[in-house]
Amino acid sequence: MEEKKIYGYVRCSSADQNEDRQMIALHEAAVPEKNIFMDKQSGKDFDRPNYKKLVQELKAGDLLYILSIDRLGRNYEEIQNQWRILTKEIGIDICVLDMPLLDTRNGKDLMGTFIADLVLQILSFVAQSERESIKKRQAEGIAAAKARGVKFGRPEKEAPDDFGRIVKAWEQKKLSFADVLEKCNMSEATFYRRLREYRLLRNK
Structure with missing residues (x-):
C-alpha cells in the first residue's frame, strides 16, 4: 500500500x-x-x-x-x-x-x-x-487623496541646475539629443515636459 x-x-x-x-x-x-x-x-x-x-x-x-x-x-x-x-x-x-x-x-x-x-x-x-x-476602501482612499492633490506613482524628476545651459547647447547643436537626456538623467517625455516649462518661464 x-x-x-x-x-x-x-x-x-x-x-x-x-x-x-x-x-x-x-x-x-x-x-x-x-x-x-x-x-x-x-x-x-x-x-x-x-x-x-x-x-x-x-x-x-x-x-x-x-x-x-x-x-x-x-x-x-x-x-x-x-x-x-x-x-x-x-x-x-x-x-x-x-x-x-x-x-x-x-x-x-x-x-x-x-x-x-x-x-x-x-x-x-x-x-x-x-x-x-x-x-x-482602497479605491475610495485613492480617490479622496487625488481630490486633495496627492500624486501617485514616481515623483517627477526635477530639471538639473544647469538645465538652461544644456538646452542652449542642444539648440545650438553642440549637444546631441542623446547627450542631453544623459546629462539631465531624464526620459524623452520628461525632458520635453521640463523644456516646455522652461520656455514658458523664459518667454514671460
Whole structure:
C-alpha cells in the first residue's frame, strides 16, 4: 500500500508579500519542507504554477495543510471549486489551520460532512466579501487623496541646475539629443515636459 503523504501550500499576493506566517504554521504542523509548495503572485495575476504542480502530485488519502481558506482561491466560486476537486475528485484530506472545523479528517459521517461544507461556504463567502471591501476602501482612499492633490506613482524628476545651459547647447547643436537626456538623467517625455516649462518661464 502506497504511503500517504503530507503537503502544505503557501500563496502570497502583492497585498500580502510576507509568507513567514504561513510557513511557520506549516512547520508547526510538521509538514516536510520538500512537500511545501509556494506561489508568489502580483496584482490581478492568478497564475499559480506551483499549485498546479502540487495538484498533479496529490494522491487519494494524502493530507494538505493550508493556513487559511482564501489560499485556495481569490473568490467564493474558485474556493468552492478547488475544495471539490481536492476532496471529491482526488480524494485528499484538507486541514485549514486557522479554522479547526475545516479538517476533513474529522467527522466523516453525514453530519460532520454537512458541518464542514456549511463552514466552507460561509468562510469562502466571507473571504470574497472581505477582499471586495478592501478593494473598495482602497479605491475610495485613492480617490479622496487625488481630490486633495496627492500624486501617485514616481515623483517627477526635477530639471538639473544647469538645465538652461544644456538646452542652449542642444539648440545650438553642440549637444546631441542623446547627450542631453544623459546629462539631465531624464526620459524623452520628461525632458520635453521640463523644456516646455522652461520656455514658458523664459518667454514671460
